[in-house]
Amino acid sequence: MTQSAATSVRQPLTLEKITVREGRIELVVCLADGCYQKTDPTLIAACLKRYPTLADHACKNPRGKTFAAVMNNTSTPHLLEHLIIDAQMRSLQGVASHEDTYLMGTTEFLPGDPLRAHVIVSYYDDLVGLAACKDACEFLNACLIQRATQS
Numbered sequence: 439m440t441q442s443a444a445t446s447v448r449q450p451l452t453l454e455k456i457t458v459r460e461g462r463i464e465l466v467v468c469l470a471d472g473c474y475q476k477t478d479p480t481l482i483a484a485c486l487k488r489y490p491t492l493a494d495h496a497c498k499n500p501r502g503k504t505f506a507a508v509m510n511n512t513s514t515p516h517l518l519e520h521l522i523i524d525a526q527m528r529s530l531q532g533v534a535s536h537e538d539t540y541l542m543g544t545t546e547f548l549p550g551d552p553l554r555a556h557v558i559v560s561y562y563d564d565l566v567g568l569a570a571c572k573d574a575c576e577f578l579n580a581c582l583i584q585r586a587t588q589s
């Protein structure tokens with residue numbers, strides 16, 4: 439079987455659709471394969487190096503009140519949601535007019551489709567929000583590719 443290099447570089451995670459609405463960005467996140475669906479402690483350790491406040495995020499989940507309660511075993515789109523929020527919060531540091539800014543998000547897999555999730559994140563500035571989506575997606579893809587080559 440031959441496969442050209444160009445067709446084999448499909449990213450683990452693709453932002454299939456991006457919709458900017460009033461106060462929130464809605465993403466359809468597509469996974470290239472089921473092997474990219476879940477986080478693990480190694481992946482999270484890599485993310486914490488670049489997104490150090492990730493674990494402290496408020497997060498509605500069955501196991502606790504922060505993202506730390508589930509981050510080592512959750513879906514990668516849920517991780518992406520928190521990476522996007524973290525990136526936006528970091529860009530706000532030291533901006534006095536945004537001291538009270540509170541950003542939140544939700545992640546839900548599309549019914550009957552284990553490879554597609556609907557991620558919604560709020561933003562305070564649409565361009566900062568979009569840049570955070572792009573950066574977080576690129577970073578997570580790099581981590582997932584590294585994990586795939588190591589296992």
Ligand SMILES: [Zn+2]
Binds near residue numbers: 498516
């Ligand atoms: Zn969460």
